[in-house]
Amino acid sequence: MASIKDVAQHAGVSTTTVSRVLSNPEAVRPGLREQVLRSIAALGYRPNLAARRLRQQRASLIGLIVSDIRNPFFTDIGRAVEDMAYRHGLRLILCNTDEDPAKEQSYLELMADEQASGVIISPTPERLERMQPRSRGGRPGEDWPFPWVLVDRAPAHPGAAPCDMVLLDNAGAAQRLTAHLAGRGYRRIALLAGSRSSTGRERHDGYAQALRAHGLEPQARWLPPTAAAGMAAAAELLRAPDRPDALVATNGLLLMGALQAIQAAGLAVPDDIALAGFDNNDWTALPRLDVTVIAQPTYDIGRSATELLLQRIAEPDRPARRMVLDGELVVRGSTAARRPAD
Secondary structure, eight states: OOOHHHHHHHHTSOHHHHHHHHHOGGGSOHHHHHHHHHHHHHHTOOOOHHHHHHHTTOOSEEEEEESOTTSHHHHHHHHHHHHHHHHTTOEEEEEEOTTOHHHHHHHHHHHHHTTOSEEEEOOOHHHHHHOOOOSSTTOOSSOOSSOEEEESOOOSSGGGOOSEEEEEOHHHHHHHHHHHHHHTTOOOEEEEEESSSHHHHHHHHHHHHHHHHTTOOOEEEEEOSSHHHHHHHHHHHHHSTTOOSEEEESSHHHHHHHHHHHHHTTOOTTTTOEEEEEOOOGGGGSTTTOOEEEEOOHHHHHHHHHHHHHHHHHOTTSOOOEEEEOOEEEOOGGGOOOOOOO
């Protein structure tokens, strides 16, 4: 079995560099990091993290707790976390809360019982509200025996929980998406906003900001983040005498529901109504749909969250980090320039 010394010799680096790639990869130059990772793969090296966790009375596993595994956003994040965990010789426990605080609590207790090294979590709103300041980095103000990293959601006040976080610039992305629609001539732009998370509120703020800049009035519906809720709300909006000329959805499930409502109403996109939203799911790029979206860097979110957790395990008292990533506006045919009225 290859040793860390074998990896160092194969990569032409020191054993210290190999150790840093394993425990704190962001501290190593990308080119050098990839060189070491190639040697690890070529030699089939497995870090003896199990023994290290045993010395620290920790199991060689981490947890991932998400709100809805059916949402492709969390599926993609889960894939990245699993890839990183496998690369570092860690086992992964995946848990789905369905936005239920009781389920979330039971899974956190499971992580404690299993002596998990750490947890990556998309917390329920109830848990976010309970988070309090804490002097030690990596702890969310609750007495759990492991560090955790927040993904997708954060407390309303940044200082409320000084633990590591990986987030999207939600307000900025929604502002760009809405400004794109306004710039193409749409004036009655309605928003289907998820009501169960901080991301929905932040995206609503960006949407409202863009409308104010163009002298337009917001029209938002707050909904559970499901396709069924999106379809029902969109259908109601489409029946109104002054129906919107554009619909924006704050996640991929609401976006799918909005499209289903448009199709059920016999309307065409974009001739009758424009459609845009978050999450670059495979179906949005189908030629007959061709939906404009904000593509979230889901894999990077999962990878970065795992890297932060591994760094936290190696350095429990380092300052907390808040990583904010940008979404990409992917313009497609569903938001073609509005035709002038006859």
